[in-house]
Amino acid sequence: MTDTLHIVGGGLAGAEAAWQAARMGVPVVIHEMRPQVGTFAHKTGDLAEMVCSNSFRSDDSEQNAVGLLHWEMRAADGLIMQMADRHRLPAGGALAVDRDPFAQSVTRALLDHPLVTLEPGEITALPEDGRWIIATGPLTSSALGAAIQAETGAERLAFFDAIAPIVYADSIDMSVAWMQSRYDKGETEAEQKAYLNCPMTKPQYEAFIDALLAADKTEFHEGETAKYFDGCLPIEVMAERGRETLRHGPMKPVGLTNAHKPDEKPYAVVQLRRDNALGTLYNIVGFQTKMKYGAQTDVFRMIPGLENASFARLGGIHRNTFINSPTLLDDRMRLKSRPNIRFAGQVTGVEGYVESASMGLLAGRMAASEILGRDLPPPPPETATGALITHITGGAEAKTFQPMNVNFGLFPPVDGLKGGRRGRKDRYKAYTDRAKTAWADWLGQSALDAA
Ligand SMILES: Cc1cc2nc3c(=O)[nH]c(=O)nc-3n(C[C@H](O)[C@H](O)[C@H](O)COP(=O)(O)OP(=O)(O)OC[C@H]3O[C@@H](n4cnc5c(N)ncnc54)[C@H](O)[C@@H]3O)c2cc1C
Numbered sequence: 001m002t003d004t005l006h007i008v009g010g011g012l013a014g015a016e017a018a019w020q021a022a023r024m025g026v027p028v029v030i031h032e033m034r035p036q037v038g039t040f041a042h043k044t045g046d047l048a049e050m051v052c053s054n055s056f057r058s059d060d061s062e063q064n065a066v067g068l069l070h071w072e073m074r075a076a077d078g079l080i081m082q083m084a085d086r087h088r089l090p091a092g093g094a095l096a097v098d099r100d101p102f103a104q105s106v107t108r109a110l111l112d113h114p115l116v117t118l119e120p121g122e123i124t125a126l127p128e129d130g131r132w133i134i135a136t137g138p139l140t141s142s143a144l145g146a147a148i149q150a151e152t153g154a155e156r157l158a159f160f161d162a163i164a165p166i167v168y169a170d171s172i173d174m175s176v177a178w179m180q181s182r183y184d185k186g187e188t189e190a191e192q193k194a195y196l197n198c199p200m201t202k203p204q205y206e207a208f209i210d211a212l213l214a215a216d217k218t219e220f221h222e223g224e225t226a227k228y229f230d231g232c233l234p235i236e237v238m239a240e241r242g243r244e245t246l247r248h249g250p251m252k253p254v255g256l257t258n259a260h261k262p263d264e265k266p267y268a269v270v271q272l273r274r275d276n277a278l279g280t281l282y283n284i285v286g287f288q289t290k291m292k293y294g295a296q297t298d299v300f301r302m303i304p305g306l307e308n309a310s311f312a313r314l315g316g317i318h319r320n321t322f323i324n325s326p327t328l329l330d331d332r333m334r335l336k337s338r339p340n341i342r343f344a345g346q347v348t349g350v351e352g353y354v355e356s357a358s359m360g361l362l363a364g365r366m367a368a369s370e371i372l373g374r375d376l377p378p379p380p381p382e383t384a385t386g387a388l389i390t391h392i393t394g395g396a397e398a399k400t401f402q403p404m405n406v407n408f409g410l411f412p413p414v415d416g417l418k419g420g421r422r423g424r425k426d427r428y429k430a431y432t433d434r435a436k437t438a439w440a441d442w443l444g445q446s447a448l449d450a451a
Pocket residue numbers: 008009010011012013014031032033034039041042048049050051052053054121122123124135136137138139140141144221319344345346347351352353354356357
């Protein structure tokens with residue numbers, strides 16, 4: 001008899017994982033705590049409830065990385081995409097979804113599947129044996145959170161994300177910025193030039209502080225309240241504490257010499273740190289923020305060198321339970337210390353409905369393959385799904401790991417194409433063409449392995 005796969009959490013990731021495993025012939029039990037135990041954001045007992053916006057973002061599979069993820073999930077017979085398409089609402093190029101009928105249809109499709117059982121109730125401990133996927137999302141219950149923390153160590157499970165904005169390296173003006181670590185620290189040249197620095201004069205700094213103070217901010221959701229801890233204050237809160245606070249904190253100009261103007265001492269310096277092994281993304285150090293997205297782009301483009309910056313993601317601070325996947329998971333999404341347990345969805349450190357569902361798709365297929373006695377390797381990093389899994393299980397900087405949504409900065413560059421804004425359309429098309437071929441090959445390979 002085929003082993004059963006247990007999935008904790010019937011959200012976007014758990015629902016997709018269950019569907020993928022069941023369609024491969026593996027019996028699945030979904031353990032979902034709602035409606036018996038609620039969260040501050042969920043309103044129903046349905047599986048795959050969308051807790052906030054009703055958008056799956058861009059549906060453009062040629063020019064947008066999340067649109068490409070839609071395409072890959074459709075090609076893999078994903079349940080979430082099937083039902084999102086069925087309950088699509090008009091929204092221009094975006095895929096907006098009629099959320100209640102969507103969640104009800106996902107629930108119905110799973111309950112109607114002969115291999116799927118729903119077992120209501122909260123799971124409070126990490127299971128000792130059997131095959132499991134933990135897909136409990138950003139609002140993982142406290143008891144299970146504590147159990148995960150006991151297994152992984154306190155510093156490897158976060159309850160809030162504090163995301164600094166991430167900029168595409170090729171959109172930074174290097175005639176203004178320069179590479180240097182503070183006091184040239186480090187043994188190797190790479191370490192001595194690990195940071196990208198953007199200098200500010202006094203008037204630029206003053207204007208920047210004014211803009212920060214005036215910018216529109218978002219509030220925490222009701223019930224989501226965060227106690228800021230001092231290492232992680234939003235920059236605008238630091239600015240509120242005093243106009244000079246940032247200049248003595250993340251924007252301090254000491255130990256740095258402007259490579260373009262060595263005789264001019266900057267009044268303040270914004271530092272960016274490499275965010276992935278590919279070197280295509282840089283995060284603005286210490287710039288976690290609750291500013292609204294529109295305000296963030298306006299304010300951050302005031303930083304010299306970032307006037308034309310393109311953002312792979314903007315900053316934020318939210319209630320969000322996630323593990324340090326780069327250190328804890330192997331490339332098959334298994335917990336290294338307990339390989340019978342996989343993690344999937346937002347709890348792995350991806351961000352967003354679509355990304356979470358795609359990690360569910362992958363975990364469901366990998367777990368089912370294992371139960372069927374086969375090994376399913378991850379998809380190649382040239383695909384959107386592969387780029388995400390490669391990032392969270394290895395490509396990301398473990399020390400500064402924060403949730404990530406899919407973006408082209410996670411993809412290996414395509415050689416021989418024009419950089420900068422002008423070449424962007426051709427570049428994105430080249431990425432997505434390459435991804436579609438690679439995804440079809442990987443799906444074909446998985447099917448062959450399953451035959
Ligand atoms: C307030 C808020 C707003 C958000 N807004 C957006 C948005 O607008 N757009 C977007 O793309 N993303 C948004 N997100 C992120 C969103 O939650 C994820 O993108 C997506 O829901 C993650 O899917 P998931 O399956 O990983 O988690 P979820 O969809 O949250 O599913 C996890 C499931 O696990 C269950 N569960 C938790 N603990 C246990 C347990 N111990 N035992 C059994 N069941 C358990 C939960 O009840 C839940 O059903 C938001 C998140 C929050 C918290």
